[in-house]
Amino acid sequence: MPVRPSIVFIVADDLGYADLGCYGGRDAAFGPVSPTLDALAARGLRLTQGYANSPVCSPTRFALMTGRYQYRLRGAAEEPINSKSRGSTTLGLPPEHPTLPSLLRGAGYRTALMGKWHLGYPPAFGPLRSGYDEFFGPMSGGVDYFTHCSSTGQHDLYLGDAEQQADGYLTDLITEHALGFVRRSAGAARSGTPFFLSLHYTAPHWPWETRDDAHLAPEVRRNLFHLHGGNIETYRRMIHHMDEGIGRLMALLRAEGLERDTLVVFTSDNGGERFSDNWPLVGGKMDLTEGGIRVPWIAHWPAVIAPGGVSAQTCMTMDWTATLLDAAGVPAAASHPLDGRSLLPLLHDATWRDEQPLFWRMNHRGQRALRDGRWKYLRVAGVDYLFDLASDERERANHASVAPERLAAMRAAWEAWNASMPPIPEDATVSLGYSVQDMPPR
Template sequence: MTRRRVLETAAFGAAALAGSRPAGAAQAPNVVFIMADDLGYADVAAYGRPDLATPHIDRIAARGIRFTQAYANSAVCSATRTALITGRYQYRLPVGLEEPVTTRFAGGLPAEHPTLPGLLRQAGYRTALVGKWHLGSVQDYGPLQRGYDAFWGFRGGTIDYFSHRGTDGKPDLWDGDLRIEEVGYATHLLGERAVRTIAASVKAGRPFFLSLHFNAPHWPWETPDDEAESRRIAGSNLRHFDGGTQATYRRIVAEMDTQIGRVLDALEANGVAEDTIVVFTSDNGGERFSDTWPFTGRKTELLEGGLRIPAIVAWPRRLKAGAISAQPMITMDWLPTLLSAAGAAPDPAYPSDGIDLLPILTGQAPERPRTFFWRYRANDQAAMRDGDLKYLKIRGETFLFDVVADPLERANLKARRPDDYARLRAAWDTWNATMLPERPDSFSETYTGGQLADHFGAGGAPTPPRPALAGEAPR
């Protein structure tokens, strides 16, 4: 980051702050948005996992509201992150059609499209991303070009926890637009940087927005004691199909939870815990070692297990502690919700496809049914939830489920309730016509029986996804 950019950013932030709130008005809440990577719905003790202690994530739940019907915008990471940062269906943008962005993708978020950090910065916030970006190259489409004042983390889909190299084998740790080298376990480094960012933000005297996007518990399967394993798989694409155990996975999650505890302690130590919104969630459903109970399906699948995620929000100053919400919600709701809390709003030229959840969370409005749509190229998947009903298509087979009464998606109701089936299928077709069409050259990740034994029937999609090119690796 150049000195000129630092001065320009500071001047812009000061001007925005001066123009966003009248003199004497209460400061807007700080926001710490914590996103895990590939964490399953039940991989948190507060969501029922009996063999995994997550006391600090549970602290957030004890001080706030835990959603039981939270969805990711996609069953894979960068597509969901597109929806998070734009507040809109990812299928409106070419970058959102990548499932996920790979090492060969040269695009990213359009410069003119408003983003959550950019809109908060206009409202006077100091904005920072610590951790995963995965929405385009740092130089052309990086966090500093899309609304963040500061960035410390990695631009791809994952890094080795010790070497900090990506799936292409190249170093992928950055401070702003400068590639850096650090020694240490990635989860610990991200926690330390987040703590330092909080202290610096409080000292600056402005409300702050910190995105803390961990790579945990994404593969490769490495705990702080597994540096030898890191050396063993060096030079691979890190997918690590021959590694990992339940014990390893539990430790990876526990290390992330410890760093989240450090962040919560930093908020307390800096005297801002009461006035800080803390969100904890995941980018999609769990992968091979995850617990997705009571759902079936995994990452890359539009079954509930690929889409349902833990989601917790705490704001001690305004939200009830220890509450549970059955309100259906989705990743793109965070943009209008957090902007509302900050006294701001989405850009009217780019209206959000999500809703402001704040009236519901504060008890000013009742919970209400929602309608969500998804599609996923691999295995020709489509899904729609309307109230308690869900339409689902996988490889030409179609289903209708009541996902409240039947979260395992076992009882196919399409013949029993033909009118509902026809209505949802037609509604999905109407919605899909308003999105960008799928592209045959976009990447779409899937798993086959040769990789995961429980996927023995998968891999022969009617319209197969584009195969990876030479030297290309999913991120």
């Protein structure tokens, strides 16, 4: 096993559980949507029961960066951080907090974030303040793919700490900067100085624009949520553009002789939006139903991971933070112990299992959830549900009335966990403009 692999952590934005072909997704009119990711899954490990730490953008990213439940930080109480947070000195990832990139950089890794940040605005917050050597991308949650303007109409594209004017489709620009970082780092990686690349695409987040839709940009700039726009084929093409970029990255790793010793992990920050395919799951972004939190997880590392692995091991975003540190031989900061646990044994053996309870809470609609083995406890708007996910992944058959003791025990376990977390601040807000999809029947 390589002692210090290079690492590429790819995060899609609002990707549905079944949008990729390897998760049962349908082909588009132009053909397969995700051939590169499907091939990575076939040559590596695919998880079927993996989750995001939150059903919305920035809270999950707090967990990814820190390896801890996002509820421990004030900024992650916003669902999500929005443009109203500009100038805030509290709503962001504190620069003094240990992060995945800062810990890896402290161990000699070169680090870069190419893509979406969404963890607070300069001057108080930013990627270069939290462990990254290089950064290219937007600071906010969503920008137009051509004008690179946020929902307020403000230009939001940065190179390092400086605003960057650039022409082009954002997905392709992110890919180009990722390729440039790998090229600059390849020689050092072959000589024993590995790199850590966070490749955080905004695709397939709204607005619904493909590479060929530059003519839509002026209209979309005035209405970034694009509520009257988009369609399934546009959405699938956006995923395909991202997949093409990942294909170019994998080709470069092979050409540089780095593919074997590079750990590539792919996921989404939360469940899908209105054009997503979450089958057989119900719900989507902003929901603690399965469609809002269960996401693809693919890992590819030829030196370690055997091809064709499929695992039902449960996990959350923060578990992969712990896994990457473990793979790199880098300990967590003693001052900030991880809530995530390492899945490194799973990368060596796809049959490995170590099930632990997974907890969520969401200010929006007073949601809470606990998954423990095959069972899931869910509360939405004051109504409690109990689902057997092993037989009912669509969360349609509520066992609350027929298994009251199990429901009570899981409710008590959630309450005990919640008591160990800081309370949701009274001034925490839920951003508007995100689609709330189908919820369980009352």
